[in-house]
Amino acid sequence: MNLTEVRAAIEVERVHLAFEAGAAVLSDVSLSVDEGEFVALIGPSGCGKTTLLNLCAGLLTAPARGTIRVAGVAPREGNPQVAYMLARDSLLPWLDALANAAFGMRVRGATKVESERRAHALLAEVGLAGYERHYPKALSHGMRQRTALARTFAIGAPLLLMDEPFGALDAQTRLQLQDLLLRLCEQRGQAVLFVTHDLAEAVALSDRVLVMSSRPGRIMADVAIDLPRPRSIRLLHKDARFHALYASLWSHLEAGWAS
């Protein structure tokens, strides 16, 4: 690997954050996500992992202490290098699947023809060919989140920020969508910062997993996931190395509770 070519997609350095002069939410957090790297952020609920993600997305005002660089610049809303995905699909119910998948591109100024052409291709890629004219109401939860994935990937941003995108799905659908996300990421190779509370999901998808402590959130462990790619969710669950990494993350989390 040529180290000089790897640049950081996200750099967070010594960030402290407290809301309204209350207790600290984030305490001395530093992390980096390299270009093309998939990094998961896990930790107990309320540990500040979503806050950290929202700081990177520019949804929260910058912290008083520490610096954050996203794609080389300070975080800001609407950075064209960044796509953001939420736990709920946030599809617009008055648009059909095609228009929803095209929505991100349209808002960012792509023409109708061009964005619909790409949305069409992405919908096919996420397994929704033939559902272009269906409204969200007529789609299942899994299909809606597939549409949201199509919208996120259609933007073509080199950095994805994902806040528990599969957190609201049932277990089986979640596994299917993890497989889909693996495939989409392995083909495109953009950087991902992925917040989740699901350890198995973190191990299966990531190159690295960062473990946060309970509030005030600190990064307690940085675990490299040395599972070969391309991966398959189904096969991973039978893999001894997968279970060893899972157990190791568990022990890091438990250490966080004890402290």
Next chain:
Amino acid sequence: MKSDSDANALPAFDFRSRAARRAARPGGLRLDALLPHAIFVAALLGAWELAAARGWFDPIFFGRPSGVARYLWEHVPTARFWIDLGWTMAAALISFVLGSALAFGVGLAFVAWPALERFAEPYFSALNAMPRIALAPLFILWFGLGPGSKIAVGFSVVFFVVVSSTVAGIRGVNDDHLTLCRTLGARPATVFFRVTLPGAVPVIFSGLRLALVYALLVVIAAEIIASDRGIGQKLAYLGATFNVNGVIALVLVLAALGVAIVRVMTWLERRLLHWQ
């Protein structure tokens, strides 16, 4: 996961034919569903006619179906009837359009500047709690016996209903949609026209539907109080001259009008909100 329906088959997962869906819809016209109603209404009218003919109750006070039918037969084809109906409808529609348009603007201003809403709130509450028809005598003095006073009364009802539904509709917009727009860097105009407004339409529309029915109601009430034209004025005249058949006939006309308004609004809602 493969496509099992063609792109035009909406709503999805409803595999019944268009006709079957229409028939299953409540309120759809079907002969076998209509028959019991026809029998019931015929029996009711027959009993009423019989009671009036036998003198069981006084047709001077309670009217009789044949008298109502004769009134409708004699008056519905006349120009005078349609002119009265036209005045009433025009006053209701004009007050609806003016009231809704201004209310929409004020509702947007309230959302944009919450301080303005907080300032206006006590006055709005007081005005909205007042029975608006009590203002009719005042409006009649100010705007005369013509349509001006009817429009003013209608406006005073429509305005408040539509302001509150506009504010509620826009405030109720899904936060996730707004977050998505922020992360995409959408311009405020884009957010408003592509997300906020379409998201608010269902609530605003239910306000509009209510406002139109109220507008017709208070315009007729104002016409009953004092007017030179209109169905309400006609009703007051017929009542005062003991023409009970005429009163009942006009009440039936108004009922038909109310149903027609609701039907039109429902049709419009289906067109606008087919995605719901």
